[in-house]
Amino acid sequence: MAKKDNVISLPHLVSGLAMLNLTKEVEDLKSVRKDILEMSVRALLKALECKDDYTFGHSMRVAFYSLQLGKEYGLSDEQLYDLELAALFHDIGKIGVPDSVLLKPARLDEDEFLKMKKHPELSAEILKGFAPFEEAAKFAKHHHERYDGRGYPDGMAGEDIPLYSRIILIADTFDAMTSTRPYRKGLPYEVAFEELREFAGSxxxxxxxxxxxxxxERDQAQNQPTFALGIIEGEFKKDAA
Ligand SMILES: [Fe+2]
Structure with a gap:
């Protein structure tokens, strides 16, 4: 009589196949969830682009610069994904800033500046209602906190400020310094690096x-005029005009 050891019984085979099916279904669901999440990101960013295309381009560049820093710092792929999401969304609250303030081609007065300062909290308000964006809401809320505790909205200091918010602040300020606006020319990278060093620690x-x-510096040596991101499709120019 043949040995039965190597024979898989029918019930085992059926339950094995059912497990495989279930694993595939879970994977499919994960991928559908990711697709829906990324569609929501694109829809919200499209709304930002309709409001102010400069802020849209700025958000793309801030995501790119944040990722450069995150990679250099040694973040994992999963962490880089969360960082990219937070950076793309950091200024989404500018949708709620009046056009007369957001699009003013000159220096803001005190009252206008107070309205502009609301944008990190508005970003968090917009994002926190959708569970997958809850973490990004927190990082966006704190992207104007300063290391010395003199930032806003909560006056957090040092490493109490979430890491991704500290990263986004550097990327954000670097882009603000290096991009050319109708009323002033962008600074060369080297000058912007010096400015960052001057305010390091404060x-x-x-x-x-x-x-x-x-x-x-490594990115500059590669001399690529455009960049691509993970969550948002397309090629974007590093040079803001
Ligand atoms: Fe901001």
Whole structure:
């Protein structure tokens, strides 16, 4: 009589196949969930682009610069995904800033500046209602906190400020300094690096500033005029006009 040891019984075979099916269904659901999440990101960013295309381009560049810093700092792929999401969304609250303030081609007065300062909290308000964006809401809310505790909205200091918020602040300020606006020309990278170093320890996390400069010097050496992101499709220009 043949040995039965190597024979898989029918019930085992059926339950094995059912498990395989279930695993595939879970994977499919995960991928559908990711697709829906990314469609929501694109829809919200489209709304931002309709409001102000400069802020849309700025958000793409801030995501790119944040990722350069995150990679240099050694973040994992999963962490980089969360960082990209938070950086793309950091200024989404500008949708709620009046056009007369957001699009003013000159210096803001005190009252206008107070309205502009609301945008990190507005970003968090917009994002926090959708569970997958809850973490991004927190990082966006704190992207104007300063390392010395003199930022806003909560006056957090040092490493109490979430890491991704500290990263986004450096990327955000670097883009604000280097992009050309109708009323002023962007600074060369080297001058912007010096500015970041000058405010390392007061405005910025000094450790992260050095990682950022190292990453951006490497990026500069590659001399690529455009960049691509993971969540948002397309090629974007590094040079803001
Ligand atoms: Fe901002």
């Amino acid at each position: 405005q910025f996390d000094p450790n992260l500033v050095e990682f950022f400069i190292k990453a951006m």
